[in-house]
Amino acid sequence: MTRIAFLKGHGTENDFVIVPDPENAIDLSPAAVAALCDRRAGIGGDGLLHVVKSAAHPEAAHMAPEAEWFMDYRNGDGSIAEMCGNGVRVFARYLQRAGHATEGDLAVATRGGVKTVHIAKEGDVTVGMGTARLPEGDVTVSVGERSWPALNVNMGNPHAVAFVDDLAHAGDLYAAPPFSPASAYPDGVNVEFVVDRGPRHVALRVYERGAGETRSCGTGACAVAVATARRDGLDPAATGTPVTYTVDLPGGTLLITEDPDGEIEMTGPAVIVAEGEIDAEWLESVAR
Numbered sequence: 001m002t003r004i005a006f007l008k009g010h011g012t013e014n015d016f017v018i019v020p021d022p023e024n025a026i027d028l029s030p031a032a033v034a035a036l037c038d039r040r041a042g043i044g045g046d047g048l049l050h051v052v053k054s055a056a057h058p059e060a061a062h063m064a065p066e067a068e069w070f071m072d073y074r075n076g077d078g079s080i081a082e083m084c085g086n087g088v089r090v091f092a093r094y095l096q097r098a099g100h101a102t103e104g105d106l107a108v109a110t111r112g113g114v115k116t117v118h119i120a121k122e123g124d125v126t127v128g129m130g131t132a133r134l135p136e137g138d139v140t141v142s143v144g145e146r147s148w149p150a151l152n153v154n155m156g157n158p159h160a161v162a163f164v165d166d167l168a169h170a171g172d173l174y175a176a177p178p179f180s181p182a183s184a185y186p187d188g189v190n191v192e193f194v195v196d197r198g199p200r201h202v203a204l205r206v207y208e209r210g211a212g213e214t215r216s217c218g219t220g221a222c223a224v225a226v227a228t229a230r231r232d233g234l235d236p237a238a239t240g241t242p243v244t245y246t247v248d249l250p251g252g253t254l255l256i257t258e259d260p261d262g263e264i265e266m267t268g269p270a271v272i273v274a275e276g277e278i279d280a281e282w283l284e285s286v287a288r
């Protein structure tokens with residue numbers, strides 16, 4: 001029986017199946033990814049980190065001179081996303097563990113561009129997430145009878161950030177919260193529900209596009225920090241002073257700093273919990 005190596009990891013309990021495949025030789029169709037991420041019939045994960053050399057992937061070859069490795073990120077339903085903030089920390093932790101990276105700064109290619117990750121020997125990992133875009137346009141997010149205005153924040157991937165009185169008002173989040181206008185997010189959106197916890201301290205729940213409600217979302221935490229800073233009248237570009245928010249998620253806490261040049265840094269844990277082998281015949285049988 002042919003076997004394919006995998007690992008399992010998480011960042012603030014946003015969990016991933018990791019498939020090392022330097023030469024991009026494994027056919028990871030959307031169906032194969034969804035089967036691997038299935039929590040009952042597969043390994044289980046909010047998403048999958050396909051670890052490929054940039055030079056070996058058509059979407060990343062142009063980044064190869066800057067970043068040897070490409071994070072080919074997939075959502076748990078098999079769809080493709082531009083960026084995953086928790087995933088890129090876990091990706092870097094895997095590269096360190098596998099001996100492909102040492103402590104210090106590491107450039108990682110993603111669909112959202114090249115990100116610089118700072119890896120310590122153990123403990124937290126910090127990643128430069130780039131800048132946030134705040135596309136114009138009013139958006140409303142609903143759950144049952146309740147609805148809220150939401151701020152549009154793009155971290156490479158789309159987010160709608162809604163401030164609520166109580167995180168329980170987001171309900172059971174078994175389905176994607178409807179938004180309007182329907183044209184606001186042609187490719188879907190990640191929705192964050194946010195409450196205040198104290199000065200520069202918030203908590204959130206998130207419904208992730210392609211995964212459902214998850215225990216954490218790194219790009220979501222960055223979007224929330226930027227949205228909250230603007231709501232609070234804090235703009236590092238205007239004051240020349242960095243702003244840091246503590247963001248509590250169901251699975252842990254992330255620290256998000258926005259610099260005066262708009263660059264956002266995220267710090268949080270990245271843990272590898274297991275490694276094993278996938279039965280290649282099973283994968284083949286579920287791949288189509």
Ligand SMILES: N[C@@H](CCC[C@H](N)C(=O)O)C(=O)O
Nearest residue numbers: 081084085086157217218219
């Ligand atoms: N969990 C991720 C975000 C993953 C992608 C997202 N579901 C999307 O479709 O945009 C994170 O930590 O940022």
